[in-house]
Amino acid sequence: xxxxxxxxxxxxxxHRTDAFATKFVDKSARWQQKATKHVPKDEKPPPAGGVDDTxxxxxxxxxxxxxxxxxxxxxxxxxxxxxxxxxxVLAQLNVDLPPRHKQDPHMRFRTxxxxxSTDPVWNCDWIVANVPATxxxxxxRIYDEDPNDHDDRLGNVHVHVDxxxxxxxxxxxxxxxxxxRMGSKRAYFMRGCAAxxxxxxxxxxxxxxxxxxxxxxxxxxxxxxxxxVGPCAWSKHLSPMIGRIAGTKExxxxxxxxxxxxxxxxxxxxxxxGPVPAxxxxxxxxxxxxxxxxxxxxxxxxxxxxxxxRHQHSRVYNYDRYTLYGSFSSPSxxxxxxxLKLAHYDRGGRIFTYVITLDGLFRFTETGKEFGIDLLSxxxxxxxVNIYIAFSGExxxxxxxxxxxxxSDSDQETHPPAEIDEGSPSSEPPSDPAxxxxxxDNDSGTYRPSAKLLPLLKEFMQRNFPGLxxxxxxxxxxxxxxxxxxxxxxxxxxxxxxxxxYMQDEGSSLSSSDEEELDERMREYGEEGADGGGPKxxxxxxxxxxxxxxxxxxxxxxxxxxxxxxxxxxxAGRTEGAxxxxxxxxxxxxxxxxxxxxxxxxxxxxxxxxEGK
Numbered sequence: 309x310x311x312x313x314x315x316x317x318x319x320x321x322x323h324r325t326d327a328f329a330t331k332f333v334d335k336s337a338r339w340q341q342k343a344t345k346h347v348p349k350d351e352k353p354p355p356a357g358g359v360d361d362t363x364x365x366x367x368x369x370x371x372x373x374x375x376x377x378x379x380x381x382x383x384x385x386x387x388x389x390x391x392x393x394x395x396x397v398l399a400q401l402n403v404d405l406p407p408r409h410k411q412d413p414h415m416r417f418r419t420x421x422x423x424x425s426t427d428p429v430w431n432c433d434w435i436v437a438n439v440p441a442t443x444x445x446x447x448x449r450i451y452d453e454d455p456n457d458h459d460d461r462l463g464n465v466h467v468h469v470d471x472x473x474x475x476x477x478x479x480x481x482x483x484x485x486x487x488x489r490m491g492s493k494r495a496y497f498m499r500g501c502a503a504x505x506x507x508x509x510x511x512x513x514x515x516x517x518x519x520x521x522x523x524x525x526x527x528x529x530x531x532x533x534x535x536x537v538g539p540c541a542w543s544k545h546l547s548p549m550i551g552r553i554a555g556t557k558e559x560x561x562x563x564x565x566x567x568x569x570x571x572x573x574x575x576x577x578x579x580x581x582g583p584v585p586a587x588x589x590x591x592x593x594x595x596x597x598x599x600x601x602x603x604x605x606x607x608x609x610x611x612x613x614x615x616x617x618r619h620q621h622s623r624v625y626n627y628d629r630y631t632l633y634g635s636f637s638s639p640s641x642x643x644x645x646x647x648l649k650l651a652h653y654d655r656g657g658r659i660f661t662y663v664i665t666l667d668g669l670f671r672f673t674e675t676g677k678e679f680g681i682d683l684l685s686x687x688x689x690x691x692x693v694n695i696y697i698a699f700s701g702e703x704x705x706x707x708x709x710x711x712x713x714x715x716s717d718s719d720q721e722t723h724p725p726a727e728i729d730e731g732s733p734s735s736e737p738p739s740d741p742a743x744x745x746x747x748x749d750n751d752s753g754t755y756r757p758s759a760k761l762l763p764l765l766k767e768f769m770q771r772n773f774p775g776l777x778x779x780x781x782x783x784x785x786x787x788x789x790x791x792x793x794x795x796x797x798x799x800x801x802x803x804x805x806x807x808x809x810y811m812q813d814e815g816s817s818l819s820s821s822d823e824e825e826l827d828e829r830m831r832e833y834g835e836e837g838a839d840g841g842g843p844k845x846x847x848x849x850x851x852x853x854x855x856x857x858x859x860x861x862x863x864x865x866x867x868x869x870x871x872x873x874x875x876x877x878x879x880a881g882r883t884e885g886a887x888x889x890x891x892x893x894x895x896x897x898x899x900x901x902x903x904x905x906x907x908x909x910x911x912x913x914x915x916x917x918x919e920g921k
Contacts, residue, residue: 357593359758360696362408364586369524369531370438371472375399375446376518377419378481379429382510384495386452386460392424393495394453395462396627397515401436402445403534408589411695415534415667420633421453426513435537437582438525443469448515450486452495455628460492465515472521479519486513527583535582536667540643540772541635544650545575545625556674573673575624576650580668580772581639585764588698589666590755592688602688603695614693621692624673644741644773653737654707654723654744657800662748663690664698675702676798687754699765700752701783704797707731708777711742715779724800733804741775749781749790759785 377397386393401415415436422428446467452460463486467479488496499511525531551573594600601610602617636643651672652658662672671690687700709721709728721728722745731737746769750757762780769778781790 357591357595358756359587359761360408360589360591361587362589364408364532365406367405367440367532369527370440370534371476372435372437372522372525372537373439373444373472374520374522375401375417375434375436376520377430377432377434377448378516378518379427379431380450380486380513380515381427381483382499382513383426383428383450383462383486384491384513385426385498386454386462386492386495387424388498390424391498393426393462394421394423395425395428395450396421396453397430397432397448397450399434399446399448401439401534402447403440404442405440405532405534409696413666413694413696415536417536421627421631423629433539435522435539436534437537438527438531438534439472440531441472443471445469446517446519448517450513450515452492453627455626460495461490462486462495463488463491463513465517467517467519469519474524476521478521479517481516481518483514483516486515488512533583533586535584536579538579538581539635539637540579540581540639541633542576542578542646542650543627543634544632545577545627546630546632547573547575547624547626550624573624574650575673576671577625578647578650578670580664580670580768582668584664584666584668584698585761585768587761587764588664588757588768589696590699590757591696592754593756595753603693605693617686617689617693621689624689625671639772639774641741641775644776645739647773648705648737648741648744648776651705653732654705655732655737656804657704657724657797657802659702659704659794659797661687661690661702663687663700665691665694666696666698668698672703676801687752691754697755699750699757699761700755701748701750701757702752702794703746703748704794706745706747707737708743708745711740715745715747715777725796741773742777745777745779746773747779747781747793749783749786751783751790759783 377399380395380397383393383395385391397419399417399419401417417434419430419432422430446469448465448467450462450465452462454460465484465486467484469479496511548571551571553573556571556573592599592603598607598609598613601607602613603610605611605614634646636646651660658674659676660672661675662670664670673690691697691700706715706722706724707728708715709723709726713720715722723731731743737743748765748769750759750762750765759782762782766778766780770776781793783790
């Protein structure tokens with residue numbers, strides 16, 4: 309104790325200003341609580357939380373539209389290094405239908421990112437049902453993707469249609485001038501500098517959009533809400549940095565065949581085909597006084613928490629050059645297999661936290677009792693602090709021994725816990741969805757979904773993942789059974805983790821084969837052998853080791869990485885594989901079937917080859 313420094317933070321004397329911030333935050337929270345008690349006479353108090361039985365407002369059935377974002381022209385230059393941009397479109401559809409509550413989230417759609425282009429071609433479709441006859445307002449924002457910083461806005465485009473009818477001709481590849489007022493000043497300054505030296509460049513960009521009327525929406529008697537029909541797009545977000553913080557690892561294989569694991573954190577999004585059943589409508593539960601402020605961002609403490617959670621959501625579901633995209637026109641067997649692939653089939657005893665938004669966007673990440681993973685698997689973060697969602701909870705996948713039998717049969721064995729031949733962990737998992745069961749529950753303290761709605765959730769999931777067996781669990785009534793099943797998942801995770809060679813990411817560690825290369829290159833330098841000593845020898849060894857690391861990193865950047873590289877290569881365009889998986893390659897692109905494809909084959913994540921057509 310005598311040797312401790314007196315100016316250490318833990319031993320600093322208290323100052324009278326230290327408690328000022330805490331008192332100010334507490335007082336502002338009390339002011340906010342008093343303000344919320346005085347509800348205007350014409351405004352109803354918000355529901356208590358959990359399931360909300362507010363009905364959908366009555367309205368006549370509307371129309372189904374296919375909105376296509378074809379391409380953009382003459383976009384500004386947002387990236388000084390490449391003298392180009394990485395553009396994508398974030399669209400929002402507004403209609404005159406009254407929402408159930410004013411806090412309901414808007415209808416939004418995001419296109420994939422086109423790399424290094426100021427004249428990108430997307431040809432992305434967004435099919436929306438039940439758009440009313442009073443028309444719509446489409447607001448499209450063009451951004452430059454910058455994962456290391458905030459995305460730069462390149463401009464806005466507004467498409468207004470006053471009315472719809474059976475003979476409405478639609479919009480065919482109409483070019484709309486991009487409004488620069490809200491765009492990045494730096495990007496347009498770079499565009500202006502480039503236009504000074506080239507007479508062919510234009511300062512004002514254009515966004516080409518098409519809208520096709522597909523007909524009346526068949527929804528029965530009530531057309532009071534709009535939903536996404538398709539396509540069923542998915543995205544896989546990878547983050548080695550968050551994986552290191554959370555302690556999550558991804559399986560792989562080294563050159564010599566040994567199983568390895570590298571730090572990585574995977575977040576997944578899957579657009580399900582709507583409509584989401586109307587009763588699936590839940591509001592956050594205000595189990596503590598500060599919760600309301602966190603969702604509404606009205607109090608000082610709530611505003612800080614709201615901004616922090618939104619920032620966390622944007623980092624976990626961050627789009628960068630390693631993000632994988634894909635889509636399916638409608639629910640199918642291939643779509644079900646893609647979901648199983650994102651969930652790693654029945655490997656590793658994984659348990660996932662999930663949220664389904666009101667428009668059917670299915671978000672999920674792996675969860676666990678570890679502090680880092682638990683911190684990144686909160687339902688509030690997955691929902692992007694939305695006040696209303698459809699459903700939330702946890703799920704896991706198990707493999708069945710007999711696909712023709714139900715998971716609840718007494719003689720049906722599942723993996724885990726049983727060891728079943730022809731599958732994980734000894735061999736590749738079967739590619740038939742009938743071999744798998746999805747166990748999904750309502751274990752969410754934030755929204756507390758009603759157990760009475762689990763049959764509707766089961767029907768909705770089976771409609772989107774045909775062939776997959778779905779088992780629902782009530783976190784209260786089935787608490788003992790659910791605890792037993794999740795305990796078996798955790799035991800399997802521990803068992804399958806044994807015998808692994810734990811590695812860091814490829815840029816900071818060497819595999820056993822790299823150690824052999826290190827010894828061989830040391831001999832080439834004429835040292836006394838790979839096992840010698842001395843300061844000079846150790847200095848030379850560190851130098852060679854650093855060269856091997858740098859060669860691996862640069863090789864991966866050029867698309868020539870080793871087979872154990874888990875992350876896909878740099879993106880130049882959007883390419884689609886045979887299984888619906890979309891990655892990127894650095895080859896020359898050509899357009900076919902509305903998708904940008906490379907002329908030469910490229911390698912994308914998980915050692916899969918994408919054939920250029």
